[in-house]
Amino acid sequence: MRVFDTIQQTVSTPLVSYEPGGRVLAISGESYPENSFEFYAPIAQWVKAALADPEGLTLDINVSYMNSSSTKCMLDLLDLFEDAYGRGAAVSITWRYDRENPRSLDLAEEFKEEVTLPFAIVELEE
Numbered sequence: 001m002r003v004f005d006t007i008q009q010t011v012s013t014p015l016v017s018y019e020p021g022g023r024v025l026a027i028s029g030e031s032y033p034e035n036s037f038e039f040y041a042p043i044a045q046w047v048k049a050a051l052a053d054p055e056g057l058t059l060d061i062n063v064s065y066m067n068s069s070s071t072k073c074m075l076d077l078l079d080l081f082e083d084a085y086g087r088g089a090a091v092s093i094t095w096r097y098d099r100e101n102p103r104s105l106d107l108a109e110e111f112k113e114e115v116t117l118p119f120a121i122v123e124l125e126e
Helices: 036-050 068-086 102-113
Strands: 015-019 024-031 057-066 091-097 119-123
Touching: 024 036, 036 057, 036 068, 057 068, 057 102, 068 091, 068 102, 091 102, 102 119
Parallel strands: 024 057, 057 091, 091 119
Antiparallel strands: 015 024
């Protein structure tokens, strides 16, 4: 599998990084890029290739805000994970949220309803 190139966080885009030992793709920060589809396209391509590996992948999300187009892109990523889960791949999602940000918890619960794969919602420690 090709090594994922970390995408550094900006004011409007999240940090996207990959930890190969645990096979964890992490997305954290806020997501409201000018063109969400352009931003998420290489991530989706990488995820699709990574999910072809039977060892699976974990998606670890800690996003405090995302605009509607980023939400659509995240749903597309979840669809890739759901398809892999349906093929028997070891995949899971962990969504971390700050209890001071109820919108983040709402987002997590909405996304969890969209998939049948293992999806943990975890409150961040202070």
